[in-house]
Amino acid sequence: MASPHPTAAPQPRSWLKPGTWHLRTRLILLAMTLLIAICGAVGVASYASMDAFLTRQLDEQLSQAADRSNDPGRPPSGGFNGRDPLDARGQSVGTLNARILNGQVNSGGFLTSNTTRSQLSTDDKQVLLALKADAQPVNRALSNGDYRLLAVKTSFGDVLVTGLPLAAKESTLASLVWTFVFVSLGGLLLVGLVGTVLIRRTMKPLEQLSEVATRVSKLPLDAGEVALAVRVPPSNSNPGTEVGSVGHALNLMLDNVANALQARQKSETKVRQFVADASHELRTPLTAIRGYTELMRMTENFTPDGEKSLARVQSQSQRMTALVEDLLLLARLDEGQPLKLSEVDLNQLVVEGVSDEKVMAPGHTWRLELPDEPVVVNGDPSQLRQVLMNLLSNARKHTPPGTTVVTGVGRTAEGAAVVTVTDDGGGIPPEFLDQVFARFARADAARAGNAGGPGASFAEGTSGLGLSIVESIAEAHGGKVTVASQPGLTQFALQLPLPQGMAQGGSPSS
Numbered sequence: 001m002a003s004p005h006p007t008a009a010p011q012p013r014s015w016l017k018p019g020t021w022h023l024r025t026r027l028i029l030l031a032m033t034l035l036i037a038i039c040g041a042v043g044v045a046s047y048a049s050m051d052a053f054l055t056r057q058l059d060e061q062l063s064q065a066a067d068r069s070n071d072p073g074r075p076p077s078g079g080f081n082g083r084d085p086l087d088a089r090g091q092s093v094g095t096l097n098a099r100i101l102n103g104q105v106n107s108g109g110f111l112t113s114n115t116t117r118s119q120l121s122t123d124d125k126q127v128l129l130a131l132k133a134d135a136q137p138v139n140r141a142l143s144n145g146d147y148r149l150l151a152v153k154t155s156f157g158d159v160l161v162t163g164l165p166l167a168a169k170e171s172t173l174a175s176l177v178w179t180f181v182f183v184s185l186g187g188l189l190l191v192g193l194v195g196t197v198l199i200r201r202t203m204k205p206l207e208q209l210s211e212v213a214t215r216v217s218k219l220p221l222d223a224g225e226v227a228l229a230v231r232v233p234p235s236n237s238n239p240g241t242e243v244g245s246v247g248h249a250l251n252l253m254l255d256n257v258a259n260a261l262q263a264r265q266k267s268e269t270k271v272r273q274f275v276a277d278a279s280h281e282l283r284t285p286l287t288a289i290r291g292y293t294e295l296m297r298m299t300e301n302f303t304p305d306g307e308k309s310l311a312r313v314q315s316q317s318q319r320m321t322a323l324v325e326d327l328l329l330l331a332r333l334d335e336g337q338p339l340k341l342s343e344v345d346l347n348q349l350v351v352e353g354v355s356d357e358k359v360m361a362p363g364h365t366w367r368l369e370l371p372d373e374p375v376v377v378n379g380d381p382s383q384l385r386q387v388l389m390n391l392l393s394n395a396r397k398h399t400p401p402g403t404t405v406v407t408g409v410g411r412t413a414e415g416a417a418v419v420t421v422t423d424d425g426g427g428i429p430p431e432f433l434d435q436v437f438a439r440f441a442r443a444d445a446a447r448a449g450n451a452g453g454p455g456a457s458f459a460e461g462t463s464g465l466g467l468s469i470v471e472s473i474a475e476a477h478g479g480k481v482t483v484a485s486q487p488g489l490t491q492f493a494l495q496l497p498l499p500q501g502m503a504q505g506g507s508p509s510s
Contacts, residue, residue, distance in 0.1 A: 027195075027199050028192065028195050028196055028199060031191060031192075031195050032188060032191065032192060032195075035187065035188055035191050036184075036188065039180075039184040039187065039188070042180075043177075043180045043184070046176065046180065047173065047176065047177065047180075050172070050173060050176055051169075051173060054169045054172060054173070055148075055169070058137075058148050058164060058166070058169055059137050059148070059150075061092075061164055062137055062148055062150050062162060062163070062164050063150065065091060065092070065095055065162050065164060066150050066152055066160065066162035068091060069091070069097050069160060069162055070152070070154060070160055091111055092111070092164070093111055093112065093113050094110060094111060094112075094144070094164065094165040094167075095110070095111045095162070095163070095164060096108070096109070096110050096111075096120075096142070096144075096147060096149070096161070096162065096163035096164075097109070097111075097160070097161070097162055097163075098120065098125075098128050098160075098161040099158055099159070099160055099161075100128065100129065100151075100158060100159040100160075100161065101157070101158040101159075103129065104129075105120065105125045105128060105129065106158075108120045108125075108128070108161070110144050118144070120143075121142075121143045123142075123143065124142045124143050127140050127141075127142060128149070128151075128161050131149060131151040131159075131161060132151060133151045133152060133153040133159045134151070135150065135151070135152050136150075137149065137150050139166065140163075142163075144165065145165055145166070145167055146165070146166040146167070146170070147163040147164065147165055147166060148163060148164050148165075148166055149161060149162070149163040150162050150163070205235075205236045205243040205244075205247070206243060206246075208232070208233070208236050209232060209236060209243070209246060209247055209250060212230055212231070212232050212250065213250070215230050216228070216230050216254065221257075221261065228254060228257060228258040228261055230254065231251050231254060232247035232248075232250050232251050237250075237251050268334075272331050272334050272335065275327050275330075275331050276327075276328060276331035276332075276335075278327075279324045279325075279327040279328045279331065280328065282320075282324045283321070283324055286317055286320055286321045286324065287321075289313070289317045290314065290317050290318065290321070293310060293313055293314040293317065294314070296310060297310060297314075323465070326465045326466075326469060327465070329386075329469060330439070330465065330468065330469060330472060333469075333472040333473065333476055334472075339379070339380040339383065339476060339477070340380050340381075340382075341378050341379060341380060342378070342379075342380075342381060343376050343377075343378060344376065344377055344378070344379045344381050344384055345374045345375070345376050346374075346375045346376070346377060346384075346409045346417060346419055346496075347370050347371070347374050347375060347409055348374075349381075349384060349385060349388055350368065350370065350388065350407050350409055350419065351368065351370075352385075353385065353388040353389055353392055353407075354366050354368060354392065354407050356389070357389075357392045357393070357396055357405075360396065361396045361401075363401030363402060364395075364396060364399070364401060364402070364403050364404070364405055365402070365403070365404040365405065366405055366407070367404060367405070367406045367407070368406075368407055368408075369406060369407070369408035369409075370408070370409050371409060371410055371411075375409050375410070375411065375417050375498075376498075376499070377417050377477075377496045377497070377498060377499070378499055379477050379496065380473075380477070383473045383476070383477075384473070384477070384496075386469065386473065387469075387470050387473050387474065387481075387494060388419065388421075388494075390466040390467065390469060390470050391419075391421040391470060391492050391494070392405070392407070392421060393466065394421075394466055394467065394492070395421055395423045395425070395490075398425065399423050399425030399426070400425070403423050403424060403425045404423065404424050405421065405422070405423045406420075406421075406422045406423075407419070407420070407421050407422075408420045408422070411498065412495065415498060416479070416495045416496060416497055416498060417495070417496045417497075417498050418493055418494065418495050418496075419493070419494040419496075420491055420492065420493045420494075421491070421492045422489065422490065422491040422492075423489075423490050424488055424489060425488075425490060426487060426488075427485045427486050427487040427488065427489065427490050428483070428485040428490055433483065433485060436467055436483055437467050437468055437470070437471040437481070437483075438468065439464065439465060439468040440464040440465065440468075467481075470492075470494070474494055474495075474496070477496055477497075478496070478497050479494065479495045479496040479497060480494075480495050481493065481494045481495070482495075
C-alpha cells in the first residue's frame with residue numbers, strides 16, 4: 001500500500017522559461033556582438049583606406065606645390081629673382097614655404113587667407129631644420145597646426161621646404177568616423193529590435209513547452225489518482241522541426257508517465273481493496289477466536305500451563321484484532337471517506353487522553369500545559385481521539401519508566417491549533433527519523449540500544465501503523481504532524497486548522 005506524503009512544495013513558475021529567456025538574451029547578444037565586430041572591422045578598413053587615399057592625394061598636392069615654389073631659373077647666388085615662393089601661382093591658403101641655407105632658415109612663412117605672409121616661430125624653424133632633405137613627406141606639429149612637410153635639396157645647394165596643412169584631411173577622417181559611428185549605432189539598434197522580435201517569435205514555442213512542463217510540475221503526482229491530461233499542442237509537437245521534436249518527445253514522455261501513474265493507481269487500488277476486504281473478513285474469525293477463548297476459560301479447567309497458553313492466545317487475538325482495525329481505518333482514509341465533523345475541544349480531549357495513560361503507565365510522569373481558554377476545532381472526535389492516544393501511547397511504549405511526558409495545547413502564529421506531546425526519553429535514532437511516519441516502520445531495537453526511540457519497546461510491541469494513522473488523520477483534517485528529536489527531547493506536534501474567527505497568535509509551551 002502506497003504511503004501518503006505531504007503535498008510537494010510549489011515549483012517555480014516555469015523551469016524552462018528562465019532558460020529560454022537566457023537563451024534569447026544570448027542569441028541577441030551574439031548577434032549584436034557579431035554585428036559590432038563586423039562594423040568595427042569595416043570601420044577600421046574604411047578608415048585606413050580613406051587615410052591612405054587622402055595621404056596620397058595630399059602628397060600629390062604637396063609635390064605640385066613644391067615644384068611651383070622652386071624657381072629653376074634663379075641665379076647661382078641662390079636668390080629668387082626678387083619673387084617670394086609663396087607668391088607662385090596655385091599656392092593654396094595655409095601653404096608653408098621656407099629656404100634653408102648654411103643651417104639657417106633664410107626666409108619662410110605661411111600663406112594666410114588674405115594672401116599675406118605669417119612668419120615662422122622659433123619652434124617652427126627648429127622643426128624645419130631637423131628635417132631630412134630626402135624628398136619624403138613627413139607629418140609635424142607647427143604653430144599653425146599639423147602639417148605635411150616635404151624637404152628637397154635644390155641644385156643651388158640650399159634646401160626648400162614646402163608644407164600643406166593636415167586640417168582638411170583630419171576633418172574628413174573625423175567626419176567619416178562620426179558618420180560611421182552614428183550609422184553603426186542606428187544599425188545596431190535596428191538589428192536589436194528586429195532580432196528581438198524574430199527571436200521572440202522563434203522562442204515562443206519553447207515558452208509553450210515551458211508552460212506545459214510547469215503545469216505538470218505542479219500536479220500532485222506522489223499519491224492518489226492523477227489525471228495527466230496536459231500535452232503539448234499539435235502545432236508545437238511536429239517532429240519535422242527542432243522545437244517540434246522537443247514537443248513530440250515531451251508528449252511521449254508524458255504519455256509514458258501517464259501510463260505509469262494509471263498502472264500505479266490500479267495497483268494501489270487493488271492493494272487497498274484487498275487489505276480492506278481481508279481485514280473485514282478477518283474480523284469474524286478473530287471475534288470467534290476471542291469468544292471461544294473466553295468461553296473455554298469460563299467453562300473448562302486448565303492446568304497452569306494450559307491457562308497460560310490460553311491467555312496467550314487471547315492476547316494475541318486481541319492484538320491481531322487491533323491490527324485489523326488499524327488496517328481498515330487506513331483503507332477508509334485512503335478511499336477518502338467523509339469525516340463526521342463536529343466541534344472538538346482539544347483541551348478536554350487532552351485531559352481525557354492523559355488521564356487514561358496515567359492509569360496504564362503510572363511509572364511515567366504526566367504533565368499538562370493547557371491554555372485558559374478552550375481551543376476548539378472542527379473534526380471527527382473519534383479520529384482525533386485516536387490521534388492523541390497514538391501519540392501518547394507512542395511516548396509511553398518507547399520510553400522507560402520515570403520519563404516525563406508533557407502534553408500541550410495552543411495556537412501557532414499562523415493561526416492553527418497545535419497539540420504537542422513531548423518526552424525527555426532517549427530520542428529517535430537519526431537514521432529512522434525521516435521514515436517515522438511510514439507504514440510498518442519500526443526502528444531496530446538493537447541499534448536503538450533501548451535509548452527510548454521508536455522500536456526500543458520497553459513494555460509492548462508495536463505494529464508500526466500508529467504514527468502512519470496519525471499522519472493520515474491529520475491530513476484528512478487539513479492539518480499536519482511533525483516530529484523533532486534529539487537525545488533527551490522528542491516532540492510530536494499536531495497542527496489543525498482553526499475555524500474562521502478563532503485563529504489568534506500564540507503557541508503552546510513544551
